Amino acid sequence: MRSRRLTAALYLGVTAVAIVWLIPVITAIMISIRPPTETRSGWWNLEPFTITIQPYLDALRDMPAGTIRTTFLITLGAVLLTTAGGVLASYAFARLRFRGRTLLYFLLITTMIVPIQLILIPLLPWARQLGLLVGSWRPLLALILAHAAFGAGWAVFMLVTFFKQIPRDMIEAAHVDGAGHWEVFRRIVLPLAIPGIISFAIIDFIFVWNDLLLALTLLGTRGAVAPPIQVALSNLQGQNLPRQDVVSAAAMMAILPPLLLFAALNRFYVRGMFAGGAKG
Amino acid sequence: MAVNLRRRPTPTPATVHAGTASRRPATKIAYAFLAPLVVVFALFYLWPAFNTVASSFFEWGLARPWRIQEPSSWEFVGLSNYTENLSASRFWNAVVNTAIWIVAFPVLVILVSLLVSIAIWFLPWGGTLFRTAFILPMTISLAAAGVIWSFMYNPDFGVIPSLVGAVGLDNLAIDWGPIQFQAQAWLSNPGSIDLGLFQIRLVNLSLIVAGVWAFTGFGVITITAGLTGISPELIEAARVDGARPLQVVRHVLVPSLRGPLVIVGTISFIFALRTFDLVWVVTQGGPATDTEVLSVLLYQQAFQFVGSAGLATTVAVIMSVVLIVAAYPYLRGVLREEQA
Numbered sequence: 001m002r003s004r005r006l007t008a009a010l011y012l013g014v015t016a017v018a019i020v021w022l023i024p025v026i027t028a029i030m031i032s033i034r035p036p037t038e039t040r041s042g043w044w045n046l047e048p049f050t051i052t053i054q055p056y057l058d059a060l061r062d063m064p065a066g067t068i069r070t071t072f073l074i075t076l077g078a079v080l081l082t083t084a085g086g087v088l089a090s091y092a093f094a095r096l097r098f099r100g101r102t103l104l105y106f107l108l109i110t111t112m113i114v115p116i117q118l119i120l121i122p123l124l125p126w127a128r129q130l131g132l133l134v135g136s137w138r139p140l141l142a143l144i145l146a147h148a149a150f151g152a153g154w155a156v157f158m159l160v161t162f163f164k165q166i167p168r169d170m171i172e173a174a175h176v177d178g179a180g181h182w183e184v185f186r187r188i189v190l191p192l193a194i195p196g197i198i199s200f201a202i203i204d205f206i207f208v209w210n211d212l213l214l215a216l217t218l219l220g221t222r223g224a225v226a227p228p229i230q231v232a233l234s235n236l237q238g239q240n241l242p243r244q245d246v247v248s249a250a251a252m253m254a255i256l257p258p259l260l261l262f263a264a265l266n267r268f269y270v271r272g273m274f275a276g277g278a279k280g
Numbered sequence: 281m282a283v284n285l286r287r288r289p290t291p292t293p294a295t296v297h298a299g300t301a302s303r304r305p306a307t308k309i310a311y312a313f314l315a316p317l318v319v320v321f322a323l324f325y326l327w328p329a330f331n332t333v334a335s336s337f338f339e340w341g342l343a344r345p346w347r348i349q350e351p352s353s354w355e356f357v358g359l360s361n362y363t364e365n366l367s368a369s370r371f372w373n374a375v376v377n378t379a380i381w382i383v384a385f386p387v388l389v390i391l392v393s394l395l396v397s398i399a400i401w402f403l404p405w406g407g408t409l410f411r412t413a414f415i416l417p418m419t420i421s422l423a424a425a426g427v428i429w430s431f432m433y434n435p436d437f438g439v440i441p442s443l444v445g446a447v448g449l450d451n452l453a454i455d456w457g458p459i460q461f462q463a464q465a466w467l468s469n470p471g472s473i474d475l476g477l478f479q480i481r482l483v484n485l486s487l488i489v490a491g492v493w494a495f496t497g498f499g500v501i502t503i504t505a506g507l508t509g510i511s512p513e514l515i516e517a518a519r520v521d522g523a524r525p526l527q528v529v530r531h532v533l534v535p536s537l538r539g540p541l542v543i544v545g546t547i548s549f550i551f552a553l554r555t556f557d558l559v560w561v562v563t564q565g566g567p568a569t570d571t572e573v574l575s576v577l578l579y580q581q582a583f584q585f586v587g588s589a590g591l592a593t594t595v596a597v598i599m600s601v602v603l604i605v606a607a608y609p610y611l612r613g614v615l616r617e618e619q620a
Contacts, residue, residue: 006525007404014399018413023439024428024493025416031431042437085317093618098310104318105618106611111325113607114600115554117575119328121582121592122335125345126328149324152317160618181309210421212557213575217583230423234561237427244431251424262419266412269419273501 028255032056032248039245055249062236062246066226068253070219071209073140074228078147078208083201085148086155087193091185093156094163095171111153119150120217127218139225143218147208154207155200158272162196163189199272202265206258229254336361336594341587361594371595372478373569374577378553380484381491381573385552386545388492393499393544394537398529400500401507411500418497426561429490433466440466468567481570483563491558495551499544506540507533546610553603574599 030043032055038048060068092098093105123146127133132142166189174184190197212230219227226232233250236242262269331348339355340346347353365371393414400410417425435441444450444463454461454471461471466486473480510533518532556575559565565572565580574595582592604611 003525007402010399010402011406014396014403014410017396017399018410021413021417021493021496024425024432025420027431027439028424028428031437040437042439042442044439044442081320085320088313089317092310092313096307096310096313098307098314102615102619104314106615107326108321109611109614110604113550113603113611114329115575115596115603117554117556117578117596118332118600119325121578121589121596122328122331122345123324124342125347126331129347145320145324148317148320152321152325155317157614181313185313206419210419210423212421212423212560213579230421230557233427234423237430237561238564244434244437247427248431251427254424255420258419258421259416262416266415270415270501273498274505 028248028251031244032252034245036243036245055243055245056253058243058246059236059250059253063229063232063250064226067229067232070140070226071228071230074143074147074215075205075209077140077144078151079201079204081144081148082151082155082204083197086152086159086200087190087197088185089152090156090159090163091181091189093160095184095189096181105156108153108156111150112157116150116213119146120213123214124217133218134224136225139219143215143228146214146218147211150214151204151207155204158200158203159193159196162193162199165196166192195268195271198265199268202261202269203272205261206269209258210254332593332596336590336597339587339590341589342583344587346590357590361590362598365591365594365598370569370572370577374572374574376478376480377484377571378555378573380480381488381552381555382549384485384488385491385495385555386548388488389495389499389548390541390544392492393496393503394534394541396496397500397503397507398533401504402525411504414500415497417494420494422491422494422557423561425490425494426558429487429493429558430467430562432490433486435464438466467563469570483567483570487558487562487571490562491552491555494558495548498547502540502544503537506537510536543610546607549606550603553599553606 027043031039033051033053034043035050035052035054038045038050093101124133127139127142130142132138132145170188170192171184174188179187210230211228212234215228215231216234219225220231227235229250233247233254236247236250331346334348335346337356337358338346339357339361344353396414397411400407403410420428432438432440441450441464444452449463452461452463458474458476459471460473461482462469464470467483469481469483470486471482473482514536515528515532518528523531554575555573556579559571559573559576560579563571565576578592578595578599581588581595
């Protein structure tokens with residue numbers, strides 16, 4: 001039958017393209033778990049095949065101490081702040097009238113369009129002026145705040161969509177029963193919007209974890225605080241004669257947390273992406 | 281709601297007033313809800329953005345930052361930062377490289393994700409699994425993607441040079457007048473197309489391929505969302521009328537995907553114009569300035585050359601204006617939905 005043959009051909013084609021799509025990831029895995037002597041002329045030479053964690057140990061040694069810790073602190077801090085602020089603000093956008101609403105929404109949405117470079121250049125002197133570049137935790141706070149500011153538009157854009165899906169009757173009924181906005185927010189909107197909030201938090205986690213440019217600008221050259229992993233990775237790669245196995249192991253460490261999050265909760269991730277455009 | 285961007289907006293009484301559910305005057309309460317986010321947003325986005333625009337009319341460097349509250353230290357230069365960049369060949373070199381990105385990247389992303397999404401959509405089972413293979417690279421940071429792709433192109437152990445060598449094309453060299461190409465040195469000089477006024481250096485395409493790999497998942501998600509919205513009756517009707525699968529794709533599926541395609545095109549255009557990480561990690565703009573895009577030029581003017589932060593701000597302003605103008609229809613669509 002014609003259509004059966006077509007389906008078979010389609011499966012063959014899609015499988016082939018999917019495998020091609022995974023080759024870069026396989027490349028990184030293979031180079032990072034084998035001694036460099038074995039992959040020097042191509043990781044597809046499987047003879048001999050030795051598995052080693054040495055590249056990972058070397059990568060941890062070669063990256064500034066505290067890089068992993070910094071990355072987690074910044075990512076979790078930024079996601080928490082952006083999500084909390086975003087949830088509150090989105091309630092106002094979804095359920096309340098106020099002056100300046102369109103202008104504020106417009107300004108928030110511009111973060112999804114303008115390049116981050118628009119805020120990048122004055123950010124360093126501005127953070128210094130606010131006293132945020134000294135000490136061991138204030139630079140982290142500076143980075144968290146910058147991420148929260150740049151993620152604000154995306155937070156409101158996505159969360160308002162989810163909040164508006166909550167049936168209006170439920171909220172009206174609560175108001176009739178005498179509930180104020182705070183109670184409605186806490187007892188009705190928040191619990192019902194949890195899946196949407198998780199979607200946003202995952203996307204924001206991946207975005208913040210993967211950021212290079214903001215971190216490079218605010219923490220790239222400051223000795224006191226270890227830079228987050230994307231900066232450390234970029235520095236490893238930029239060295240003269242970088243060791244491929246070590247760089248590859250560092251890349252795997254930079255990839256794994258978002259990837260595991262995606263693997264565990266990819267339904268939420270895809271749904272969040274469905275909800276609109278992405279901040280690229 | 282965002283979904284309306286994809287389908288035709290069909291306002292129903294339930295959604296029209298959803299945004300203004302409460303009729304009581306609630307401005308003060310609204311501001312309380314908005315305050316935490318807006319304070320951070322104003323301090324770390326609006327204020328720096330304003331500073332960027334304002335300081336682009338002054339000469340300054342990071343060691344001697346422009347401060348709005350210290351007029352005595354201002355060195356007003358009018359538009360000369362703009363004219364200086366606009367008359368520098370290095371700026372125009374970055375414009376050409378960025379132009380290659382904003383043309384080739386969206387076209388490739390749309391083509392690949394359209395093909396992949398439609399092919400997967402026709403599969404009776406396993407769609408989610410296959411889609412995941414394409415969505416997965418989206419979670420990988422562009423810095424890591426850059427590292428991985430510099431392995432892919434590595435002349436000693438990279439998959440691409442080895443494959444090219446295996447099929448015997450590594451000595452392929454094309455020299456057709458303005459078009460030069462050689463199937464090697466993917467990250468330094470695989471060739472160029474000479475257009476007289478400027479050269480298109482093909483090494484940029486090597487980077488763009490890596491970007492497409494990382495970004496196609498977004499296209500697949502968005503286009504699949506659009507496909508799910510197409511009514512099966514429409515396709516059934518076309519089939520009954522004797523349309524072949526390819527005709528169904530061309531005359532039924534693609535036309536009803538206009539909304540998603542506009543979104544994918546716009547977002548990948550934004551991505552292409554903003555692109556930094558990949559270029560920075562793989563080539564740092566090199567060799568020489570062959571892959572230097574605007575965002576890399578800006579970074580160097582701001583943080584690596586001395587005293588030229590004023591110049592860098594003009595690049596940021598120009599990029600932002602281009603993006604807002606180009607994304608205006610999209611922006612308007614988003615705003616209109618919020619009003620609904």
